[in-house]
Amino acid sequence: MILPPFLKPGDKVGVISTSNYTEQPYIDQLVQILKDWQLVPVLGRSIGARHGSFAGSDTLRKDDLQEMLDNDQLKAVLETMGGYGIVRVIEQVNFNKFKYGPKWLVGYSDTTFLHSHVQGMLGIASIHATMAADLEAGYQAQSWETLRKALFGESLTYQVKPHALNREGISEATMVGGTISVLCNAKGTMTEVNTNGKILFLEEVGEKHFRLDSYLMSLKQAGKFEYVKGLVVGDLVDIQEDEPPFGKTPEEIVWDAVKEYDFPVCFGFPAGHGQVNKALIFGAPVKLKVSPKGASLAFKL
Template sequence: MTRPPYLKAGDKIGVLSTSNFTEQTYIDELVAILTSWKLQPVLGKTIGARKGSFAGSDKLRLTDLQQMVDNDDIKAVLETMGGYGIVRVIDKVNFNKFKYNPKWLVGYSDTTFLHCHVQGMLSIATIHGTMAADLEDGYKKDSWESLRKALFGEPLKYSVKPHSLNRTGNAEATIIGGNISILCNAKGTMSDVNSNGKILFMEETGENKYRLDSYLTSLKHAGKFKYVKGLLVGNLTEIEEDDPPFGKTPEEIVFDAVKEFDFPVCFGFPAGHGSLNKALVFGSPVHMKVTPQGTTITFANEV
C-alpha cells in the first residue's frame, strides 16, 4: 500500500463535494479550521454549486474531482459532505496521474466509494475522517484534531471502552471499510471492497434494523467476512425499530452476522456518523488488541 506524503505548513488542500450540497456556513468554518492548521484551502467549483440535492451536475462534480486529483499543487482533497452522488461519477475518474503523485483523499459516508475504489484499484492509503457538514452539530475538537494528526503524520493510537459483545483477540493488518450500506451497494462494481486479510471497519446511520440486517447478510453471502482479520465497529446511529419490532439491538445485528467467525471484534469505536468521528487511515497497518478491559487501536505511520 502506498502512503501519500504527509502535509506540512503552507501546503494547499482542496475542498470539494462529489456528493450532496453543503451549506456555505460550514464551508466558511472549515476554511477557518484549515487556515488555523497553516494550510491553504483551495475551493473547488462544486462549492456553492447546486443541482437538486447534489453539489452541481454529474459533469461538474466529475470535473472538479478530476482537476483536484490531477493538480500537483494540491496535497490533499477533502470532501465536504456525504449523502449520495460519488457512485454516479467514480467510474469516469482517470487516476493515471494520481497513481504516480498520490495525495490524501479525505471523507466518510458516501466517500466510502472513493476509499474502496482508490485502494482496490491503486493500493493508495486514504483517510476516513470528519467533514465540513459535521460542523452543523458544532466543532468537535477530538474529531478535527485526529484528522489533523492523520494528515500531518502524527502518531494515532486510540483506546476504546469494553463492550459486552466484543470478541477478544489480537489482529495486525491494514484497515479498510466504511459505511455499511455503501459497502453493500459497491459489491460487483469497480469500487468493491477487498476485505481479505484486512481489519474491516464498519459504521451506519439512518437505516431500519431490517435494512441493516439485510446489508450485513448480503456482505456475508458475498464472502466479505470470511477472510477478515478483525472487525472494528464504529457509530451505529439513528437505526430505527421496525414494526413489528426486529428483536435485536443494532450491535446484536452486527454480531450475529459475524458470530460464526473467530476474528476479534470491537464495538463502540467513535468514528462515522455520530457525535465523534475520529480519523482512520485506511490502508495503514494497524494493531488491534481487544481485551476484557478494553481495546487499543495503534496505527503505523509507514504504509
C-alpha cells in the same frame, strides 16, 4: 499499500463536494480550520454549486474531482459532505495521474466509494474522517484534532471502552471499510471493497433494523467476512425500529453476522455518523487489540 506524503505547513489542500450540497457557513468554518493548521485551502467548483440535492451537476462534480486529483500542487483533497452522488461519477474519473502522484483523500459516508476505489484499484491509503457538514452540529475538537494528526503523520492511537459483544484477540493488518450500505451497494463494481486479510471498519446511519441485517447478510454471502483479520464497529446511528420489532439491537445484528468467525471484534469505536468522528487511516497498517479491559487501535505510520 502506498501512503501519500504527509502534510506540512504551507501545503495546499483541495475542498470539494462530489456528493450533496454543503451550506456555505460550514465551508467558511472549514476554511478557517485549515488556515489555523497553516494549510492553504483551494475551493473546487462544486463548492457553492447546486443541482437538486447535489453540489452541482454530475459533469461539474466529476470534472471538479478530476481537476483536484490531477493538480500536482494539492497534497490532500477534503470532501465536505456525504449523502449520495459519488457512485454517479466515479467510473468516469481517470485516476492515472493520481496513481503516480497520490494525495490524501478525506471524508466518510458516501466517500466510502472513493476509499474503496483507491485502495482496491490503486493500493493507495486514504483518511476516513469528519467533514465540513459535521460542523452543523458544532465544532468537535476530538474529531478535527485526529484528522489533523492523520494528515500531518502524527501518532494515532486510540483506547476504546469494553463492550459486552467484544471478542478478544490481537491482529495486525491494513484497515478498510466505511458505511455498511455503501459497501454493500458497491458489490460487483470496480469499487467493491477487498476485505481479505484486512481489519474491517463498519458504521451505519438512518436504516431500519431489517435493512441493516440485509446489508450485512449480503456482505457475508459475498464472502466479505470470510478472511477478515479483525472487525472494528463504529457508530450505528438512528437505526429505526421495525414494526413489528426486529428483536435485536443494531449491535446484536452486527454480532449475529460475524459470530461464527474467530477474528477479534471491537464495538463502540467513536467514528462514523455519531457526535464524535475520530480519524482512521484506511490502507495504513494498524494493530487491533481486544481484551476484557477494552480495545486499543494503533496505526503504524
